[in-house]
Amino acid sequence: MKQYKKKCFFWVFFVNIFILVLPGCRSKNKIQEYPINSDVYTTIQQTISVPAVAKKLLPSQLCEVSKYAQYGYGTWTFGPGLVPDKRTDIMSPNYVISTSPKIKKLLHFFAITDIHITDKESPSQLIYLQQLNTKNAHVISVYSPIMLYTPHVLDATIQTINALHKQTPFDFGISLGDTCNSTQYNETRWYIDILDGKVITPSSGAHAGENTIDYQKPFKATGLNSEIPWYQVIGNHDHFWIGSLPVSDFLHKSYISDTCLAAGDVLADTANINKPDYYMGYLDGSTPYGTIRAAGPVANFASTPKVVADPNRRSLSMSEWITEFFNTSSQPVGHGFNLVDTKNSFACYSFIPKSTVPIKIIVLDDTQRNDDGSSKIHGHGFLDAARVKWLKKELDDSQAADQLMIIAAHIPIGVEALDSEFGWWINKQNAITQSDLIKELQHHSNVILWIAGHRHCNVVKAFVSDDPINHPERGFWQVETSSLRDFPQQFRTFEIYLNSDYTISIIAINVDPAVKEKTPAAISRSYAIATQQIVNLRYVYKNPRTLLDASIKPMPTGSYNAELIKKLNPKMEAKLQSVTKL
Numbered sequence: 001m002k003q004y005k006k007k008c009f010f011w012v013f014f015v016n017i018f019i020l021v022l023p024g025c026r027s028k029n030k031i032q033e034y035p036i037n038s039d040v041y042t043t044i045q046q047t048i049s050v051p052a053v054a055k056k057l058l059p060s061q062l063c064e065v066s067k068y069a070q071y072g073y074g075t076w077t078f079g080p081g082l083v084p085d086k087r088t089d090i091m092s093p094n095y096v097i098s099t100s101p102k103i104k105k106l107l108h109f110f111a112i113t114d115i116h117i118t119d120k121e122s123p124s125q126l127i128y129l130q131q132l133n134t135k136n137a138h139v140i141s142v143y144s145p146i147m148l149y150t151p152h153v154l155d156a157t158i159q160t161i162n163a164l165h166k167q168t169p170f171d172f173g174i175s176l177g178d179t180c181n182s183t184q185y186n187e188t189r190w191y192i193d194i195l196d197g198k199v200i201t202p203s204s205g206a207h208a209g210e211n212t213i214d215y216q217k218p219f220k221a222t223g224l225n226s227e228i229p230w231y232q233v234i235g236n237h238d239h240f241w242i243g244s245l246p247v248s249d250f251l252h253k254s255y256i257s258d259t260c261l262a263a264g265d266v267l268a269d270t271a272n273i274n275k276p277d278y279y280m281g282y283l284d285g286s287t288p289y290g291t292i293r294a295a296g297p298v299a300n301f302a303s304t305p306k307v308v309a310d311p312n313r314r315s316l317s318m319s320e321w322i323t324e325f326f327n328t329s330s331q332p333v334g335h336g337f338n339l340v341d342t343k344n345s346f347a348c349y350s351f352i353p354k355s356t357v358p359i360k361i362i363v364l365d366d367t368q369r370n371d372d373g374s375s376k377i378h379g380h381g382f383l384d385a386a387r388v389k390w391l392k393k394e395l396d397d398s399q400a401a402d403q404l405m406i407i408a409a410h411i412p413i414g415v416e417a418l419d420s421e422f423g424w425w426i427n428k429q430n431a432i433t434q435s436d437l438i439k440e441l442q443h444h445s446n447v448i449l450w451i452a453g454h455r456h457c458n459v460v461k462a463f464v465s466d467d468p469i470n471h472p473e474r475g476f477w478q479v480e481t482s483s484l485r486d487f488p489q490q491f492r493t494f495e496i497y498l499n500s501d502y503t504i505s506i507i508a509i510n511v512d513p514a515v516k517e518k519t520p521a522a523i524s525r526s527y528a529i530a531t532q533q534i535v536n537l538r539y540v541y542k543n544p545r546t547l548l549d550a551s552i553k554p555m556p557t558g559s560y561n562a563e564l565i566k567k568l569n570p571k572m573e574a575k576l577q578s579v580t581k582l
Contacts, residue, residue: 031199032219034521036156036514040163043510043559048488049079050529059138059535060131065145065289065527073533074526084507084561089462089551090475091503091567100500104580106357107496108168110161110511113176113410113453114483115154116237117187117194118147120283120290121204123307124182124254124261126242127281128295132265139267142242144531146485147283148215148290149524150181151202153484154194155221156513156521157491162225163514164493170228172353174361176453176481177235177410182242184255186312188324195230196329197223205308208286214520216285224330231336232325234347235410235454236367239318240378245270246370247315258309260294270375279305318345318370336363348390352403358575359496360398364391364409372429379454380425381411381434388431395444402575404504405447412452412480414438415461415552422455442466445473445569449506451494456483458490458510458560462551473567479508487528488558489513498580502573504566510559 056071057064068074088095130143140146161173180187190200201210201218209216224230237243241251244266250273254261261280264272281295294305316324322345325335332338339349347365368374368382383391398405413434416423424434432440441447442465450463457480465474481492488510495507515521553560568576 032217033222034152034155034219034519035516036159036163036521037516040160040514041512042164042493043082043490043512043557043561044084045081046078047080047082047557047559048512048529049077049557050533051075051077053533057534062140062144062531062534063131063292068527068530073530076525076529079557082510082557082559082561084509084563085553086563086565087460087462088565090464090468090472090477091565092468092472095472095567097565098499098501098503102497102499102505104498105495106498106579107354107359108171108494109353110164110170110173110491110493111176111408111451111481112157112173112484112491113481114178114235114456114485115150115175115191116178116181116483116485117150117154117191118181119184119187119204119313120147121206121208121285121307122182122184122255122313123257123259123282124241124251124313125280125282126263126266127283127292128278129265129267129280132278138535140486140531140535142267143292144486145290145527146524146531149520149527150485151190151194151200152215152219152520153489153513153524154191155200155219156515156519157484158195158224159222160511160514161228161491162222164511165225165228170493173224173228173230174363174408174451175230175232176408176451177233177367178237178243178453178483179232179235181237183237183239183247183315183321184312185314185316185324186310188238188316188321189312192324192328194221195224197221203285204310204313208284210285213285213288214523215290226330229331231351231361231363231408233363233408233410234318234321234365234367236379238321239316239367239370241315243379244377245273246378247317252315255313255315256309256311258306260305260307262298267377270377282307318347322347346386348387350394357579358401358403360394360403360405362391362394362398362405362407364407366409366411368425369429372427374425374427377421379411379421380419380423381413382425382430383432383437384429385431392440395440395447399444399446402571403446404572405444407441407447407450409450409452411454412459412461412478413450414463414478415455415459415480438463439466441476442474445471446572447476448496448504448566449476449564450478452478452480453483455480456486458482458488458555458558459552460508460560460562460564461549464551473569475566477506477564477566479506479562479564482510482558484513485528487532489525489528490559498576499565502568502576504568506564506566507562508564509561
């Protein structure tokens with residue numbers, strides 16, 4: 001009996017200890033959730049203000065993240081709001097803005113772009129090129145500490161969108177491309193799963209630091225409000241290696257290899273991919289600041305640097321990337337790609353978001369083809385013959401049906417020098433010149449707007465009619481939206497109104513994700529600001545690559561809000577008069 005009591009005592013003691021200790025043990029592995037601030041604002045109410053910092057770190061020292069706070073990098077305050085700039089650039093010279101109230105809101109949607117969800121531990125990167133020389137030190141697309149928190153910024157963005165939806169419902173949302181950084185399966189799945197509200201494990205390979213490092217810990221995404229359908233545009237990073245090159249057999253193997261990629265300065269010449277000059281490195285997830293490992297001249301390494309391989313890093317072909325959007329719990333299944341022939345990797349489609357409003361969204365893939373034969377960085381604007389034929393039919397059909405048209409593409413037009421890295425590609429395989437494309441759009445006066453991402457900046461450009469006196473309705477607007485990766489890390493809302501004089505107003509507003517202090521998304525904003533301060537990305541304010549014209553205005557805060565007014569043709573005016581009676 002004594003022996004029995006003794007056993008019972010030890011058993012009860014063990015159970016009590018288990019009950020007391022286990023919750024603490026579980027708390028270390030508890031799935032995180034990262035709520036945003038309860039107060040959500042657009043840049044009409046407030047903007048992020050970045051103080052000046054005495055320059056202490058060079059662009060090549062961007063990886064010295066532990067020094068940011070010491071030198072005052074990455075801090076911000078909130079400044080005054082940004083009143084929308086009322087613009088009539090494409091109206092006739094004698095047009096006077098009506099002071100009467102707007103008649104009807106036709107459409108309300110949001111656009112996100114250039115999220116660049118990044119597997120920072122992948123062995124198939126170009127991290128070392130950022131610090132290799134002064135020129136490449138400004139190319140933060142291959143490295144910046146923002147890479148650590150890309151999933152968390154998207155989650156905070158989606159929560160902000162949900163909060164705005166409660167205030168004023170969105171009809172739909174659209175993502176303008178570059179969802180992932182380098183075509184990887186795991187990057188693409190993290191992106192879709194965040195929008196679906198699933199548990200995200202934002203690490204790969206050895207999953208180093210998953211229990212201790214904030215950016216590595218699994219977290220539960222909130223997911224987009226189920227009332228909002230969202231649609232997808234393809235970007236160059238979604239089907240090219242780091243948005244730059246078609247994925248060759250050599251690169252395919254590098255994704256799932258246990259060996260860090262060795263290559264030359266690909267940014268100087270893409271042919272250098274075949275020169276094993278430098279190990280490009282990866283970010284160590286077991287360290288608080290994502291220390292760069294296995295990077296530098298190959299000659300400096302006694303042995304080949306290794307990583308833990310991961311099959312989920314595999315590169316997706318364009319058709320495989322499209323297919324992933326059918327594995328989703330949010331709406332619509334396929335997110336627009338259900339409207340195209342996915343087998344032929346054709347990523348253009350159109351949809352009408354509201355049956356009661358004659359507005360059609362034309363989703364246009366204007367990225368280069370994988371087989372186009374280009375030896376340059378694959379970031380140019382491009383339309384092959386099949387896409388040109390499809391676009392012309394969409395334009396003709398909508399014009400005949402008296403439908404207003406919004407074109408959603410990844411790459412903007414008319415804002416870069418031809419054949420520049422981000423400009424329209426001059427090549428016989430490009431089936432239309434940029435000037436002919438603009439003329440085609442102007443020929444269809446129901447085109448009101450072209451929206452795009454790609455350049456990571458907020459720019460509005462006016463495409464004035466070829467006959468502004470007699471036919472101002474042939475003009476249209478282009479609105480670019482900045483990246484969720486780089487400063488200022490914003491998305492946009494669009495409201496389209498019918499005015500009392502039967503013109504159209506497009507109100508385009510930037511929104512900062514409502515990040516909560518000390519959350520991963522707040523740290524990401526700090527790093528984005530620090531990167532801007534160290535590297536001095538001038539295109540945030542005034543892009544030196546941009547063709548200077550009067551319709552592109554400087555952006556002192558990185559944001560740009562505008563009300564863009566568009567003249568309609570008589571048939572469209574009559575059509576919308578009937579809409580107001582519905």
